[in-house]
Amino acid sequence: MPELPEVETIRRGLEQLVCGKIIKTVDVLVPNMVTPNVDIFSKILEGQMINNVRRRGKYLIFELDAYLLISHLRMEGKYLLFTDEVPQNKHFHVFFKLDTDTILVYQDVRKFGTFEVILKADEKAFFKQKKLGPEPTPEQFDLDGFINKLLCSSKMIKSHLLDQTLVSGLGNIYVDEVLWASYIHPEQLSRTLTIEQMKQIHYQIIRILKMAVEKRGATIRTYRNALGEDGIMQNYLNVYGKTGQCCLRCNTVINKIKVGGRGTHFCPKCQIKQ
DNA sequence: TTTACTGTTGCAGT
DNA sequence: AACTGCAACAGTAA
Numbered sequence: 049m050p051e052l053p054e055v056e057t058i059r060r061g062l063e064q065l066v067c068g069k070i071i072k073t074v075d076v077l078v079p080n081m082v083t084p085n086v087d088i089f090s091k092i093l094e095g096q097m098i099n100n101v102r103r104r105g106k107y108l109i110f111e112l113d114a115y116l117l118i119s120h121l122r123m124e125g126k127y128l129l130f131t132d133e134v135p136q137n138k139h140f141h142v143f144f145k146l147d148t149d150t151i152l153v154y155q156d157v158r159k160f161g162t163f164e165v166i167l168k169a170d171e172k173a174f175f176k177q178k179k180l181g182p183e184p185t186p187e188q189f190d191l192d193g194f195i196n197k198l199l200c201s202s203k204m205i206k207s208h209l210l211d212q213t214l215v216s217g218l219g220n221i222y223v224d225e226v227l228w229a230s231y232i233h234p235e236q237l238s239r240t241l242t243i244e245q246m247k248q249i250h251y252q253i254i255r256i257l258k259m260a261v262e263k264r265g266a267t268i269r270t271y272r273n274a275l276g277e278d279g280i281m282q283n284y285l286n287v288y289g290k291t292g293q294c295c296l297r298c299n300t301v302i303n304k305i306k307v308g309g310r311g312t313h314f315c316p317k318c319q320i321k322q
Numbered sequence: 323t324t325t326a327c328t329g330t331t332g333c334a335g336t
Numbered sequence: 337a338a339c340t341g342c343a344a345c346a347g348t349a350a
Contacts, residue, residue, distance in 0.1 A: 050329060050330085051329055051330095054329070080344090106329095106330080120330080120331080121329090121330090122329090122330045122331070122344095123328070123329065123330055123331095123345090124328090124329080124330095124345095124346090124347095139346085156345095157345080157346055157347065158328090158330095158344080158345045158346055158347085159344075159345055159346080160330065160331080160344065160345065161330095162331090178331095201338085201339095202338085202339085203338085203339070207339090207340090210330090211331095212330095212331085219329050219330070220328090220329060220330085221329055222329090265329095266329080268329070269328070269329080269348090288329095308339095308340075308341090309340085309341065309342080311327075311328080
């Protein structure tokens, strides 16, 4: 599911459902998803209260008493809350038993998701080590810093926006949407963009991610029913998944190529490489 | 039946 | 140092 708008939607759901609850027990069925090892992980979490659920980029942060539980959903991670019996499912990997006989379940078909417990004091260092860029808001996302980093890089703009160092939260869907909205070819090198183009990308990143949060994310490919999975942003996409359809601006057929190993949708007439 | 694809990130290799 | 390709995994579609 998760780019920033989907993660934010899940965060809002979790905030309502688990804030103020105490983690009674933790069961991890896939040990290599958690850091440090399972025993320490479970031992630290048991007895802690979930005081708050925050988000940074695509990371979910459960604020506990002395620690933070940092959860990344990667490609297919989901949270489900059960109030009685938990059904059998081979993709349920982590179980958090909460105080009111409710169980928070982490489901992940591909087992790419990660959990890390860190000390509250180490949060800053954690995200610095990840080289995580600013949040995509007018307050946090500095235009001059963005321009300076672009001018220093010979990466293709799409790959550059995906690497989370310029700004956090973009993934494959919203990068394609941002570049279409900005009239930029995904393979254009960062340093060859004009300042006006950089400003446009900066503006569109903020606008599109804000809109996607308001639409509660995009639910494409399968699934429903998890926390916050009833998004409607898929109805507002202009290029992602539109291969073979006509560009809404110029009627040219949308093309799909590979850029840095990722499927990439663009309009070959609107988005010209300079 | 194979092969390619999938909303991500980190690491090995150049 | 900066960048690329691939692996982690499981399912689906062609």
